[in-house]
Amino acid sequence: MIRKKTTLLILYLIATLIALVFLAPFVWIIFTSLKPSKEVFSYPITLFPHSVTLEHYKYVMFRMSDFRRYFWNSTVITGVSLAIIAISSSLGGYALGRKNFWGKNWFIVFILLVLAIPYSVYLIPIFIMETRLGIKNSYLALILPYVALNLPWGLFIMMGTFRGIPSEIEDAARIDGCSEYQLWSRIMLPLAKPGLATTIIITFIFIWQEFIYAVTLQTDAKWKTLPVGIVHIRDELQSLAYDNLSVAVILSLLPLFIVFVALKDFFIKGIVEGGVKG
């Protein structure tokens, strides 16, 4: 059954209007990044750039050392956290998905609860702990809590993935004399790759965007990550520096954009199968 042509036309009109509204902030920030500074702060403002320049891109990429530093910090912190999450959630998810042991259900209930509790509850003790240990303002300062906070998510996805693998495969491997570790690394893990991809893209997006831990634990400008660093740049420059600022915003969204567009379906799967995130 297909709807009437006019109904469909109206739906397309509304959908296009909605799409425009959602895309407009991106378009505006891209336009701003391409206008010469004089045009950015002309009044009345121009909607479309009258002349196009790449000077702000050159400035941010080659002369703004703070920005490069923040980008590098974000890359290291996200990369190392992702690696640890990938390994420990594919190990832990295997245990939760395919083994029976005492305390398993309690553990699952606990990680579900964790997903619903706001981050700030953990932040105060973690701040006190890291102050005492002297690890604030370091890569470790964020990697450790990021791994812990995103693990419940990863464990949950990997548990479901491993549980879905048919037990005939496991039985056949055991008859062939696989050790437990071989069974996990050679048979199970390759079959769990889609789950692992989901875990990695979801945690990538969460960690690259994280703000509240980063702003609290990295007080020294040297260690800031992009979401905090860009706000810091804005506050340092005091007033309107939106010509360069919009470039910085665009460049820091670029990795997220590429990953999201390339792996959108995995992300969707993770959101729908995941649960609730605090």
Added chain:
Amino acid sequence: MISSRTSSLRDSGIAYLFLAPAFLFIVVFIAYPLVYSFYLTFTEYDFVYDSAPKWVGLKQYISIWEDKVFMSSLKNTLVFALLYYVIVMFFSLLIAFIIDELTKGQTFYQLAVYLPIIVPLSLAGVIFVWILDPTFGVFNHILRSLGFKSLSNKNWLSDYSTALPSMVVITLWKYVGFNVIIFLAGIQSLGKSIIEAARVDGVSFFQEKFLVILPNIKAHLSMASLYSIVQAIKVFEVPYVTTGGGPGTATLTLYLYSWRTAFGYFKMGKAATIAYITAALIIFFSFLSNKFLEEKEK
């Protein structure tokens, strides 16, 4: 019997070994902080001056209600949450219904609505401060060219009446796509037969959506509702970046107030109490949501 018991014992041993790395992280950075900050709610602890927390019993839980700033941030959080929750649920449902109907180019429309998900809330704040700038902002420019003269001079983020609603709009922009993902998954998991049967009976667009589809995607409705409750109550980045909680305390939220109490004034006991009250609100509303939306059959 014995052999199966030893093998299951061996099995749990292996399971513990596999779970150990994740378990360690969760105990040190989640379970312990959860307990410790609960303990802190019964203490007074000035992190700069005190060497250790002082036990004060229920004092924090009692005195917090006399704190005017707390009361105003509680009110702001609830107003924000209500506005945000109602709009985000309705809007994303509507958008999902519309996108589902499109015969061509669905991917483009989906991507347009999903794209803001990748923007960190803090950067969404930075972008919108620029868009809403009273002089150089594009929003007022558009209002001017559409002829809304009186509105076009407004400073949206520093006006008492518009600051909080503006923050709702920024948060909506970021998260609507999130819920659309869930609703679309629900709608598209339905068998075609239900909808076709309804259409043969000649139901209208809205009857089909709200009377036929909606009752059949309760699980997805419940999931989106839980996500939205969390998003509606843990409001931090947007006020931090756009208004700083102002003007006055007009956009100060519980989350931001708890953070400031802890890391601006270093009153850890009080800050932990506010954080726990915020958590309690989320859990309370999630519980309500479950009660109303959970599938009753089984």
